[in-house]
Amino acid sequence: MAIVKLSAAERRRLSAFFTCLVLASLAWLFTTLSKPYDYNVKRVLTYRNAPQKRAFHSLQSDTVEVIVKGTGWQMLFSKMNDENTPIVADLRTLDNGNFVVLSSQLKQINDKDVNHEIIAINPDTLYFDFSYRMVKRVPVHLVAALKYQQQFAQSNNPIVKPAYVTLTGPANRLSKITQWDTDSLIAEDVNETIRTKLNMQAASEGNMSMYPKTVDVVVPVDEFTEKTLQIPVKIINNFDYYNVKIFPQKVKVTFVTSLKKYAEINEDFFEAESDLNLWRLQGYTILPVKLIRYPPFCKIVRIDPPNIDFIIRK
Known part of the structure; x- marks a missing residue:
């Protein structure tokens, strides 16, 4: 690569040129500003x-x-x-x-x-x-759209802290509010407990204020598995006190439950019944079995058998 060699006079002229250029740029900048x-x-x-x-x-x-x-x-x-x-x-x-x-x-x-x-x-x-203003405390409503991995699901009620927010605004508007929504909690392929902070939805009216504006949210998530229990069936609406024999006396209830609660859930958490009015008023010859009580966040898979036979002795 060729190197340009400048004489002393040429170097002085080049230095003077760049000095003038810098001074002219500074003068232009000063004038412009x-x-x-x-x-x-x-x-x-x-x-x-x-x-x-x-x-x-x-x-x-x-x-x-x-x-x-x-x-x-x-x-x-x-x-x-x-x-x-x-x-x-x-x-x-x-x-x-x-x-x-x-x-x-x-x-x-x-x-x-x-x-x-x-x-x-x-x-x-x-x-x-200038409308009459009031202060009202309302519960927080969690807005969520969650999709879980296979065999995983929500295992208990979500925990929201604080559970209430304080609203300040026109009395006629606050009187119609019973809860306040969070921003949407959206997640896919969930396989573990969710712990996050969510903003509260902003008030659309400029004359309303809210405190606090964020909440901490915990959504318990666990792996689920099947369990089967024998649940006795109770006859209801036997107003005439008939002697009713049912077959079978217990039904098999298969449900999906959290692994953490698998061992503790037993027959005492369930209640099954059949309504004798279906025979007395509508002539049913078999009675369907209905679960009227079972643990929250347990999903019923099947009841076997779904109907029972009965004999009535007057």
Whole structure:
């Protein structure tokens, strides 16, 4: 590779060229940043002169977008500085209305912000709610769509902490609320207990607030297996006190249960019955067996036999 050799005079000229180029670039940058520009920044809203005789609640966010006129230097530093001066809105007009127009207050707002000239605010009009407000505590409702691996399933009730959220808002709206949903918990191929944190669904109304906004959720998951027990059948609605003999007296109930609860589940967790009214009123010659009690989160596979024979002696 050829190496270009420069003489001392050529090196001086090249050095002078790059020096002039750097100085020209700095001069251009300084001139450009010294020109006025309109640019957007976000500012936090604060209030003064709040009405003393009316309880109010803002219907919009406490952050607004402000169009500011300033130099390029100010625009540059505004992007780097998060501690911008807040917008102070005067709420004196709320004594007779339910909104405040910020454009009518630009002079007072600019008087407090001597470093920047605000030319517009979005939103320009702030609306407020004056309805009677109340506080209500409602249970949390877990919204879940879970798909489990084969032989796995939910083994107990989900645990949600805290189990209640506190709502604040208009009384006529809160009176209709009986629970509050979480964001959806979605998972596939689940084969172990789920422990996660979920956000609560946000209120669609701006005049409602909620606490807390997140909850801890535990969904117990376990592997399931089949188990079979002999369950005695009880006759109900024997109003005439007939002597009823049934065959068989017990039925085999096959169900799927959690491995952790397999050993502890016995006949005492189940109750089976047959209704004698089906014979007395409808002429049935065999009686179907119905399980009226069994452990939660146990899935019944089959009852054998599903019907029983009977003999009645009057």
